[in-house]
Amino acid sequence: MIENITAVVTSFLEYIARLARWKKKLIVFLLDILLCVQSIWIAYSLRIGxxxxxxxxxxxxxxxxxLIMVPVFVLTGVYQAIFRYAGTGMMKILVRAFAAYSVLIALLFxxxxxxxxxxxxxxxxxxxFFILVGFMRVAARYLMIDILGRNRFAGEVKNVLIYGAxxxxxxxxxxxxxxxxxxxxxxVDDDKRLNGQRLDGDKVFWSGDLPGLIEKKKVTDILLALPRINRKKRRDIVEQIREFKVHVQTLPKMQEIFSGSVSFSDIRELEIEDLLGREPVVPNELLFGRTIVGKTVLVTGAGGSIGGExxxxxxxxxxxxxxxxDLSEYSLYRIEKELQELAAARDGxxxxxxxxxxxxxxxxxxxxIxxxxxxxxxxxxAAYKHVPLVEANPVEGIRNNILGTxxxxxxxxxxxxxxxxxxxxxxAVRPTNVMGASKRxxxxxxxxxxxxxxxxxFSMVRFGNVLGSSGSVVPLFRQQIEQGGPITLTDRNVTRYFMTIPEAAQLVIxxxxxxxxxxxxxxxxxxxxRILDLAETMVRLSGLTVRDEKNPEGDIEIVEVGLRAGEKLYEELIIGNDPQPTLHARIMKAHESFIALDALNGLIASLMDCRDPEAAVNMLQSLVPEFEHGRDNATMEKAS
Structure with missing residues (x-):
């Protein structure tokens, strides 16, 4: 019986939903007239008893x-709003309309x-009248969205917790x-005082009970609605839930939500940058502006990750x-188009x-130029930075990175x-590949x-990997996860330094x-x-599990494929052991030895005409005596 009633109601709602927009407006208009008459009956009967x-x-x-309702409702836009999406916006319109209506009715009677x-x-x-109209709008929204919308949906329904009340x-x-x-x-909220309370009918739970809550509610997704928290707090939250098979997504930072309001469309994937990146340090304006403000600035490799930032x-x-x-037409077009928009919004x-x-x-x-x-x-x-490609094309890598400089x-x-x-x-520090040696x-x-x-x-700025760059493992791992795996890892012991692109560019300036x-x-x-930890974290943030010996039924396998030619297990930043501090807490300074000018000029002159890969690499070894071609850190440590 109940199923038959539900089917009839659903069919009727689908019929209404298929009507032309003007017909829906007409139905709403006629309903408002009926509610107006109904409110008059109720008000008059209550008054006289x-x-x-x-x-x-x-x-x-x-x-x-x-005579008062019709022009007031039309002029205030009551019938312009999408009826089935009644929410705070719709209620604001109704309040405005009823404010005008109430004043006129009170004045008259x-x-x-x-x-x-x-x-x-x-x-x-x-x-x-306001109570009846408001109730009808809310009821219609419930019928059209909660009943009709969910009955139409044939896919899997996800159980979601919102972290942040x-x-x-x-x-x-x-x-x-x-x-x-x-x-x-x-x-879910960290404030234990909110535990058990309700917001718009939905219960608030204490974050300390989250592990049990995930199992009890069969939670599949957690949405972090904490746009103002720092990265350390975000890391702590993710660490708390990383062992569970839940998909974690987040709102961007509040300054990125331009409208000041939040909607489901603002939700994005929780990037690994959100966890690995540090809190930004407020830039020193004097240092930041000395080489830029009021000047003509040339950036080579402007379409690349660092150059673009x-x-x-x-x-x-x-x-x-x-x-x-830039040498790439598309990269140059893309960055110019983006910068034109930034420049148009610039003050001054x-x-x-x-x-x-x-x-x-x-x-x-x-x-x-x-x-x-x-x-x-x-x-x-501007540089060729992809290690395997430069290893396979040493002459072009050397020419671009050394002769171009x-x-x-x-x-x-x-x-x-x-x-x-x-x-x-x-x-470039104790390089084991052509790319690193050419940069040194x-x-x-x-x-x-x-x-x-x-x-x-003339000066130089040296740093490690940047998150999200064209050569970073992060986008590669993300693509492999989306494809169902496996994630290809060169070695389980590989470690790398990471920094966000904006922070790196800011520190360079x-x-x-x-x-x-x-x-x-x-x-x-x-x-x-450790890159293995990075890969495992990315899998868990996607709501999946790692497939290994302990968990053979997992979703994504991580496979070791071996170090590539010239690749190190770990990277270093300083050749010597005595870095000096600077005016900036996150910038160090080193004075390192270099080859004499005469020898340098002679080798560069020879490189200009060299097209033989083996000869070019031999000359590179003369330029960079510490260059151990094709040897990783572990091999070098054993040899020493």
């Missing part, structure tokens, strides 16, 4: 109320007066009610002109963007550029330029502000991370 359906007084009230009609009708009827969590819950694939099991921060920091140099003076296609190896092209645009500051981020630095010096900053890598050679090129008397201050010439600035990367 007898149920009266129709007399001369009721006729007068009906005529007056309808309570102040002016109508023969045969009690004056209190001017107060009672609008209140009853604040305003963001409540707004998220309200938005979730229109999602038939989600069933809200309640809120440097451009973004420069674009909003007061530069007069920003020159974007306009920013001139100069996109340039070209290679840093092309001396003629580089000379044209310096001659025409006369940059004050150069951030040299030599060409760019020589033209910068000739053009009297004030500041030149090379972006280097931790792989590029450092030595800059060190030699810095040793000469010059108007240009501040290091440039401290440069006096010849420094090797080293960024504080924090603690190194």
């Amino acid at each position: 007898v149920w009266i359906l129709w007399d001369i007084a009721v006729q007068k009230i009906v005529l007056a109320c309808l 309570a102040v002016i007066g109508v023969d045969g009609v009690p004056r209190t009708i001017g107060v009672i009827q609008p209140v009853i 604040g305003s963001a969590g409540q707004q998220l819950a309200a938005s979730m009610r229109s999602e038939p694939a989600m069933r809200l099991c309640g809120y 440097l451009c973004r921060q420069i674009a909003v920091s007061g530069a007069r002109r920003l020159i974007l140099l 003076e306009s920013l001139e963007l100069i996109p340039i296609l070209g290679s840093v190896v092309d001396a003629v092209r580089v000379r044209e 310096f001659s025409r645009w006369t940059p004050d500051t150069v951030f040299h981020a 030599q060409t760019l630095a020589a033209e910068a010096e000739a053009a009297a550029v004030k500041d030149f900053i090379l972006i280097s890598t931790d792989k 050679a590029a450092e030595q090129v800059i060190q030699n330029f810095a040793a000469k008397e010059s108007q240009t201050k 501040q290091a440039a502000g401290m440069a006096k010439g010849g420094e090797v600035f080293v960024l504080d990367m924090g603690k190194s991370v």
Whole structure:
């Protein structure tokens, strides 16, 4: 019987849902008229103490109320809102409409007066009418969304907990009610005083009971509605639930939610960057602006991960002109388009963007750029950085990373550029691959330029992996998880330093502000991370489990494929053992030895004409004596 009634109701609701928009508006309009008449009957009968359906007084009230209701409701937009999504927005419109309606009705009946009609009708009827209309809107929303929407949904319904019983969590819950694939099991909050209370009918649980709650409620997803918490707190929460098979998602930081309100569409995957990245340090404005504000800045490799982020921060920091140099047409197009939007939103003076296609190896092209645009500051981020590709193409890697740096630095010096900053890598320290050795050679090129008397201050900034870059393991692991695995891991003991791209770019710019010439600035990367732990965490954050000997029924397998040619088990940041502090807590400074200028120039001259891979690598070993080609840390340690 109940099933038959449900089927009839569902069929009727589906019929209503299929009607044209104007027909739905007409139905709502007619219902409001009926509710208006109903509210008049109730108000009048309550006032006189007898149920009266129709007399001369009721006729007068009906005529007056309808003549006022229709224009007021139409002009205030009551019938423009989408009826089935009645929520706070709809209620605001109704309150505005009824405020105007109530004033006019009270003025007519309570102040002016109508023969045969009690004056209190001017107060009672609008209140009853508002209650009836509000109830009908809420009921309709429940029928159209909770009943019809969920009956239509044929997929798997997820049991969801919202972590955070604040305003963001409540707004998220309200938005979730229109999602038939989600069933809200309640809120979780760290405040034990809220345990057992209810928000809009949904229970609040204490976070200390979360493990048992996940099992009891068969929770599949947890949404972190805590846009104001720091990364340490986020890490602690995830650590608490990482052993459970739940999918964790989060709201972005509050400053990223532009509208100031929260909806289900704001939810995003919990990125590994949210857990590994540190809390940002407020930049030193004097250091940040010295090489940028009011200046012409050239960024090579502008379309890359680090180059692009440097451009973004420069674009909003007061530069007069920003020159974007990149070899990739698409990368250059993409970053220019993004920067145009940033520049348009910038207060104060306009920013001139100069996109340039070209290679840093092309001396003629580089000379044209310096001659025409006369940059004050150069951030040299262009490089071939993918270890296996450079290993397979050593000549091109060496030419781009070493000869390109030599060409760019020589033209910068000739053009009297004030500041030149090379972006280097931790792989340049005791390198075991061509990429790392070529970057160490590029450092030595800059060190030699810095040793000469010059108007240009040459310096270098060295750091490790950045999260989310084109060469990072994070996007690779994410793609492999989405494909169902396996995750390919070179070695279970591999460790790497990680830093977010914005933090790295910000520190690079501040290091440039401290440069006096010849420094090797080293960024504080924090603690190194075991890549196996990173992979396992990413699997668990996706609501999946790792398949191994202990859990053969798991979802994603992690497979070791062996170290690639020239790859290290762990990376280092400093060649020596005596890093010096600087004005910035997260930037260190090292003075490292380098090959003599005459020997350097001779080897570079030979490299310019070399097209033989083996000969090029041999010359690279002469440039970088500590280069142990193809040997990992473990092998080097055993040999020593």
